[in-house]
Amino acid sequence: MRTTKPRSLAIVLMGVAAILASACGGAAQPSPSATVAPTTGATTAPTAATKPGELDPAIVAKAKTEGKVVLYTSLQTEDATPVIKAFEKAFPEIKVDLNRKSSSKVLTQYETEAKAGKVLADVLETGGVDLAGVVKNGLTVAFDPPAAKDFPKEYKQLNGHFVNARSAVGTFGWNTNLVKAGQEPKTWEDLLDPKWKGKTIVEASDWDVMQALAKGHWNGDDAKVRDYFTKLSANAPIIIDGHTEALSALIAGQGSVGFGIRGDTMQAEIAEKKAPVNWSKDEVMLRLQGAVISKDAPHPNAARVFVNWYLSKDGGQKTLAELKRIPAVPGLADPIFTFKKTIISGPEDAPDLTKYEKLWNELIVKK
């Protein structure tokens, strides 16, 4: 009968509509949560059979079935490639899909994809301060990696969403051709010396160094912060946009000293190219960098396997040490990275950053 055709068609159409509706609804944006609550679940409870530092074998087995982990990172490609190689050697069944970009770009991509409703990344690895935003917006899950059990407690921040894996150094440096031995600045205050007038290189966006010093050097006394940076600004610094450019300018001799130099980067220039520069190891800022795991990650178990391996002494931490980076596990880094005093800068410092950004722009960039 002809009348059954329209009816079955209607049923089919309703079914299609229902499928479309659920697809659209499923792509709704994740709602930002004001507080970050740690999530617990069966996947993180260890069984009695695991060795210390190792994940529950059930998770590892599921990860092998998933077969892949998508890693978004700001590690330099020349570092990321050996790290991935080492991981794939330890876990041949899990392939790493690498997306490497500079910190601000990899974050923008990660956030925009989530906003569009598509979570493509399992793990995001970059600077801690930069990760605070994605954690605050509810894009990540907490994870307690067994490998990081004995890490210093300041390396674990944001209720289990972030663990430090490697650190970068913020310090001051000088050009060894232009600054005779014995004349180099010894403290942050030495940079205010009139002999460096017009010869101090300052990177244009180093308000995070200002914040770290405010916290660890002046113990939160903002009047002292203001005083120091007013004097620094009065010393006619050479403002350079970009850390790469700032370091090159110091090496080329555009300035004699540099504020906020990245010590680990400079050390690589000294070691590999014999660049005529050196840096202070007395009182430094330690920028925490680490990995977070996406909520709704496409391969959640592989993500945990990767992050745990990355933090384990014989896994990722060893590879990072071999690459002359500063791994979180104490005692693995090159002895040259021994500091008298460190000021930690991590995701929990992010809320203060806007305040110091404003102060920096007011005093240094004159915005």
Place this chain on the structure above:
Amino acid sequence: MRGLPRVDRGVLVVLGLAAILLYLTGYPLAMLVLGSFGVDGEIVKGFTLEHYAEAYGSARTYTLLGNSLIYAAGTGLLALTLGTGLAWIVERTNTPYRRMFFAVSLVPIIVPGIVNTIAWIFLLSGRIGVLGKAYSTVFGLEEAPFTIYSMPGMIWAEGLHLSPLVFLLMTAAFKSMDPSLEESSLMSGNGTLATLRRVTLPLMVPALASTGLIMAVRGLESFEVPRLIGVPARIPVFTAEIYRSLHGTTADYGLAGALSATLFAVSLIGIVAYQRVTRRAERFATITGKAFRPRIIDIGRWRYVTAGALTLYALLIVGLPFLVLVFVSLLPYYTPDLGLLASASLDNYAKTLEWPGVQRGVVNSMLLGGICATLVTALTATVAWVITKTKIPGRGMLDALAFLPITVPGLVLGVALILQYLSPAFQIVPIYGTLWILVIAYVIRYMPYGMRANSAAMLQLHRELEEAGSAAGASWWRVFRTVTLPLLRPSLVAAWIYVFIVSVRELGASVLLTNQDTVVLAVTIFEQYELGAYGRVAALSVMLIVTLVIVVMIVQRVSARFGIRE
């Protein structure tokens, strides 16, 4: 079909083109404009004028605008003068050895803007520039009295970088000019300069206006020179604010959108002004029914002066930065110490092919450049034809739609495309993560250049040629294919070359949209640059320059056999 009145079909064409343009540019433009009125940069969160208040409520913005106007005007003037002058010498005079300079003139735009800027810093910086150091050593000073860190320095670096664009567009315009007009002027007793002033330049108004418009917007949106030279020089410009708003602790799309509104306004005013100036199209028609061979003008003894000018240009403006790049490429790090050459090595060159992503990047970039250049030239030639050759209502809007993308910062374009193509509605176009999303990004970005090149070119074509074709009974398509296109060839080729070169250099959107498989050369170079590997970047740039010059010279030889002989 034959029964449909022409106007209706025309309106359909305009609507069809508008639909294509809207599909491409609608989302990014909407995101920028609507975002500027939205809380946190998103209109769905609420309407607000706070971004406009922040952008235009502070006196500092107007200081920046003032700086930017001087900067844009300066670079525009320098680029126009240099580019037009060179084009005239190469295309219209009998200056000896002029053909060689075509390839040389393109060199300043092959390398990424960063490389160009750094080369000039390493030349002209009072403290660390090679020339600066030479001067201060010779005269026993601590540092040279000149410096690139100044407004003239900024104008110099950017103007030089842009002059090849002017050169390309103007050579195409000059090639399409019937010399009988100038010859009549010379025979009536006017000297070369008077002819130039009274005949040549007025006929070039569309090309100059088109190019001038691009220069104005490029100058306003230029960013590498303001960042690398303007910041240390303490000369903040408007576009630096847009950059900062996107790269602060949190990206402020609302503020970026509000600031970009100025660029929007400038572009719209520019287009309206351009359309006014070129309204009486017949005045600019230089390709007419009379057969012509673009003959050159004998400028007599002046040709030694012009030859000298070309040589000076090649040595100073192209040669010096090239030499600095060679110098940097031979060393592990840069200092202005020529003594370091003693430890020079080819290390930076040796490893070039092993860089992560460089081989794939070269292939992808060539492919993308070719596809993008072809699509942009085809699309904008069609749109330009509709705008200049028909009277269909609504066609002026097409010009705006095709040109406005020039105001969208690369990063914003990248974000807009991610949102657009990952949204549920666009899941049927699964191009995210592939080369095709880059094709779309580049087409959107470089359409404005194609538009200006082609609309100026169309004006040179006198209607009588096409009318002759249709009077003889040929269909619209046949006329287009056999009459219009061949006559426009010089301009189409120039537009193609330019879009090809700039799309190989695109970075702003590419950094977001590429991955390990779809990596492009510009991103690979930038990655090395961020590592501080200036030596490697210089080595690759040297190789790119040498390759391009050789390729262009070969192509010139080959096409001279097929082109119009002199």
